Amino acid sequence: MTAADLRLQDLSVTYRGARGPVPAVRSVTLAIAAGAPVGLAGESGSGKSTIAHAVLRLLPPGTELTGQILLDGEDVVTMGWGRLRAVRWAGAAIVFQGALHALNPIRRVVDQVAEPVLIHSAGTTHRQARDRAAEMLSRVGLPAGTSARYPHQLSGGQRQLALIAMAMVCSPRFVIADEPTSAVDTVTRARVVRLLTATAAEQDIGLLLISHDLTLLTTACTRLAVMYAGRVIEHGPTADLASAPRHPYTAALLAAAPAVGDPAARYRPRGLPGDPPDPTALPPGCAFQPRCPRATAACATTDVELRADGPARRTACLHPGPAT
Amino acid sequence: MIRRGLPLLGPACVAGYLLTAVLAPLLIPAGRLDPVRATGPPLTPPSYRFPLGTDSAGRSVLELTLCGSRWSLLIGVTATVLAVGLGAAIALASGHFGGPGGAVLDRVVEWFVILPQLPFAVALGGVLAPGALPVLLAIAVTSWAGVARVVRAAVLAVEAEPYLERVRALGAGHVHQLRHHVLPAVRPVVLATASLTLANAVLTETTLSFLGLGDPTRVSWGSVLHDAAVTGAVTAGAWWCLLPPGLALIVLVLGFEASARLIGSIPDGRVR
Numbered sequence: 001m002t003a004a005d006l007r008l009q010d011l012s013v014t015y016r017g018a019r020g021p022v023p024a025v026r027s028v029t030l031a032i033a034a035g036a037p038v039g040l041a042g043e044s045g046s047g048k049s050t051i052a053h054a055v056l057r058l059l060p061p062g063t064e065l066t067g068q069i070l071l072d073g074e075d076v077v078t079m080g081w082g083r084l085r086a087v088r089w090a091g092a093a094i095v096f097q098g099a100l101h102a103l104n105p106i107r108r109v110v111d112q113v114a115e116p117v118l119i120h121s122a123g124t125t126h127r128q129a130r131d132r133a134a135e136m137l138s139r140v141g142l143p144a145g146t147s148a149r150y151p152h153q154l155s156g157g158q159r160q161l162a163l164i165a166m167a168m169v170c171s172p173r174f175v176i177a178d179e180p181t182s183a184v185d186t187v188t189r190a191r192v193v194r195l196l197t198a199t200a201a202e203q204d205i206g207l208l209l210i211s212h213d214l215t216l217l218t219t220a221c222t223r224l225a226v227m228y229a230g231r232v233i234e235h236g237p238t239a240d241l242a243s244a245p246r247h248p249y250t251a252a253l254l255a256a257a258p259a260v261g262d263p264a265a266r267y268r269p270r271g272l273p274g275d276p277p278d279p280t281a282l283p284p285g286c287a288f289q290p291r292c293p294r295a296t297a298a299c300a301t302t303d304v305e306l307r308a309d310g311p312a313r314r315t316a317c318l319h320p321g322p323a324t
Numbered sequence: 325m326i327r328r329g330l331p332l333l334g335p336a337c338v339a340g341y342l343l344t345a346v347l348a349p350l351l352i353p354a355g356r357l358d359p360v361r362a363t364g365p366p367l368t369p370p371s372y373r374f375p376l377g378t379d380s381a382g383r384s385v386l387e388l389t390l391c392g393s394r395w396s397l398l399i400g401v402t403a404t405v406l407a408v409g410l411g412a413a414i415a416l417a418s419g420h421f422g423g424p425g426g427a428v429l430d431r432v433v434e435w436f437v438i439l440p441q442l443p444f445a446v447a448l449g450g451v452l453a454p455g456a457l458p459v460l461l462a463i464a465v466t467s468w469a470g471v472a473r474v475v476r477a478a479v480l481a482v483e484a485e486p487y488l489e490r491v492r493a494l495g496a497g498h499v500h501q502l503r504h505h506v507l508p509a510v511r512p513v514v515l516a517t518a519s520l521t522l523a524n525a526v527l528t529e530t531t532l533s534f535l536g537l538g539d540p541t542r543v544s545w546g547s548v549l550h551d552a553a554v555t556g557a558v559t560a561g562a563w564w565c566l567l568p569p570g571l572a573l574i575v576l577v578l579g580f581e582a583s584a585r586l587i588g589s590i591p592d593g594r595v596r
Contacts, residue, residue, distance in 0.1 A: 056493055088495030096493075101486035104505055115504070116494045 006032045006055070006092070006174050006206055011067035013050050013059065022279050024050040026230040027067065029306070032174070037197055037207040039217030039238070041253065042227035043276050048210045049097075050230075052178040055208075056088050072173060089116045093167040095196070097179035100159055103151040110134055110147035113166045120170050136165040140195055157188030161195065168199055174206040181216065193220045214250075215257045218242045226250045229277050229287035232306055236313030246309055246320040248294050286318070294319045334582025341576050345394045352387045357543055359383065367562050377564035379548070380555035388548050389568040395544035396573075399456060400526035403463035407525070408518045410464070411471030412510075416502055418472075419479030430476075436469035441528060449537040456539050459532050463525045471517050478513040482506050516588040523580035530573055545569035 013025040025047040032038045042048050053059050055069055057076060069076040071091055079087065093116075096102040103112055113133035117124055124132075137147045140161045146154055154162065160180060167175050177196055181189040193209070197220045200207040211217055217224055218238050225235045226249065234247040245251040252272045274291040277283055283290050289299040299318055309315035356363070359381035370377045376385040418429040445462030452458040482488065482505070491501055532538050533546020536554075540547070552558055552565040 058489065058493055085495040085497065088493055090495070094490075094493050096486065096490055098486060102490040104485075104487040104491075104509075106508055107504070115491065115496065115500075119494055119496050119500060 005034070005070075005072060006208070007068070007070040008051070008055075009068035009070065011051070011054065011069060012065075013047070013054050014064040015050075015060070016062040016064070017280065020280060021064070023282075024230055024279060025054065028227075028230075028232050030225055030232065030235070032206045032208050034173075034204045034206045035201060036222040037200060037209055037220055039214075039221035039224045040208060040210045040227060041212065041214045041217055041224060043212060045276055045279070046227040047230040048212075048227055049178050052094060052176045052208070052210055055092055055174075055176055056094060057084055058094075086120070089167075089172060090120045090170045091172060092174035092176065093170065093172040095160075095163050095167045095175060095177040095180045097182050100151060100156070100183070102163060103159060105151055107150070108147070109149055109151060109154065109162050110137065112151075113137060113147075113162060113169055116166065116170045133165070133169060136169045137162060140165045140168075140199075141191075157184045157192070160184050160188070160192055164192065164195060164199070168203070168205075171203060172205060174208070175200060176208045176210065178210045179212070180209075181211065181213070189216065190219075196220070213257075214242075214253050226253065229282060230279060231287065231316060233288065233316040234314070235306065236310075236315075240310075240313060244322055246313065246315040246322075247317045248292050248319075249288050286316075294321075331586055334579045334584075334586055337575060337579030338583055341393055341397065341579070344390055345397050348390045348394055352391060357383055357387060357391055367557060367560055367565075369562075370564055376568050377562065379551060379562075379565050380557050380560075381551075385548070385564055385568050388543055389545070389572050391543050392545040392548055392569055393572065393576075395539075395542045396526050396529050396546070399459055399463070399529045399544075400522055403460050403467065403525045403529075404518055404522045406460070406464040407467035407521055408471050408514065411468035411517075412475050412514050414468070415472045415475035415479055416506065419476045419483060420498065420502060420506060433469045433472045433476075436465070437473065439466050439469070441466040442531070445528070445532050445537060446535070449532070454537065454540060456542075459529055459538055462532065463528050467521050467524060471514075471521055474517050475510055475514055478510040479506055482509040485509075512587060512590070516584045519580050519584035519587060523577045523584075526580075527573065527577055530569075545573050
């Protein structure tokens with residue numbers, strides 16, 4: 001088996017809004033290979049979840065999708081309905097955010113984890129599927145008794161683990177974790193991320209980890225991409241990006257995370273003035289320019305694309321440089 | 325009140341009626357209710373031999389009432405099965421698939437909702453030969469739309485749940501989504517609606533039989549009341565001909581209502 005790879009080529013997603021089109025993702029190019037988890041960070045509304053949904057074509061009807069989503073070389077965008085259903089979960093699976101809501105409250109956890117097996121492996125009996133699900137649930141570290149329970153009888157962290165088991169149960173080539181930790185406490189958060197990366201490495205699964213928490217992503221991913229207003233504005237190896245951000249937005253995101261035990265950090269000004277732009281009315285030039293500390297007159301006229309910035313990094317900024 | 329006092333009174337009452345309907349032919353010898361072979365004197369008030377008196381043909385009103393439950397329930401249950409089956413199917417189709425097809429279905433449902441029951445039944449009785457069929461059709465055709473509307477609302481609520489999005493992401497087809505997620509979630513609503521529809525169906529069957537639109541060869545509560553009205557039992561002041569079937573009907577309808585309320589109020593033990 002060749003190593004799994006997922007490539008987004010110039011992907012744009014435009015929602016059909018009540019008052020005209022809403023460009024949620026604007027020409028994003030991103031590659032994810034097995035063994036090298038990629039982290040996707042950004043504020044709410046920057047288009048992270050839209051990318052996750054686009055990969056499985058889970059977007060609402062009428063949404064315009066251009067560019068290519070190559071899953072092992074096969075384009076998801078032009079896939080037929082039957083093939084798409086087969087690819088969903090068996091090819092690429094999603095770990096949803098909000099674990100309580102993604103589980104049906106009136107069905108047992110084990111039956112729900114078994115669902116993808118029943119759907120995708122023809123000829124599997126209910127018993128076989130349930131055994132497989134129970135095995136997967138124990139692999140993610142849930143106590144044996146939990147599988148026969150209903151979702152509300154599990155804690156938030158346990159439910160999230162169950163969703164990870166569900167994502168892995170069909171041995172997919174890819175797993176997209178869409179804010180897998182937003183509903184769990186800090187301790188469980190680290191456990192969830194460790195489990196995801198460990199399982200992905202073990203089974204040679206490609207992993208795309210989506211979060212607004214840049215610090216969390218730095219602990220788990222080999223590469224990071226930062227999104228702003230539907231675009232990737234900085235992309236590079238985790239260590240470089242975290243220690244020496246080149247885009248002012250990345251710098252601001254990193255500075256927004258408090259450092260416990262560093263008294264000086266408490267007095268350092270941080271955070272960003274203003275709000276993320278309305279996708280239907282983007283500012284002229286660089287979308288970040290109204291909030292940018294380094295903005296110049298040229299920024300308001302040039303819509304700068306992502307371009308090479310050093311050997312392994314790319315930045316979409318006219319004035320890239322170390323944080324000031 | 326019903327919930328707090330005697331929660332199982334409604335279902336117990338319905339069960340009692342069903343038992344009566346099943347056992348009636350064992351207790352009452354065949355042919356006893358044939359007007360020609362009736363044994364008692366006409367219109368006698370309640371006595372030891374006839375606990376609820378006799379009607380104008382000399383038949384025991386107690387036996388008539390017991391036997392009448394058979395036909396009333398049979399027609400009611402059959403009409404309800406038809407109405408709930410059709411209504412729930414249409415609701416699932418329109419709620420799950422939506423789109424232009426769903427919008428058309430919704431308009432069709434609205435058209436049937438406003439169809440007046442009684443004039444429609446009378447018209448149907450005029451077109452078709454008198455018997456069970458026009459009654460059955462009249463009840464089913466005028467009831468399914470109400471079921472469809474209530475169930476559709478429940479389906480829409482379930483469709484908006486994130487776990488259905490998750491199931492779609494799993495690659496599940498429509499059959500799987502409907503069978504494993506939508507239908508189990510709306511089942512309590514369907515059951516409660518069915519109980520109410522059943523009450524209404526029995527009531528309508530009685531109304532139609534009373535108006536003489538039912539099957540003339542069958543004994544039902546409506547036909548007992550009809551006979552009482554046309555043969556002069558009412559003018560003769562024979563209250564015992566009117567009260568037993570009427571009260572039996574009221575208690576049964578209340579029993580259905582209480583059952584529906586009970587079904588609706590049972591919190592699903594598996595949901596917090």
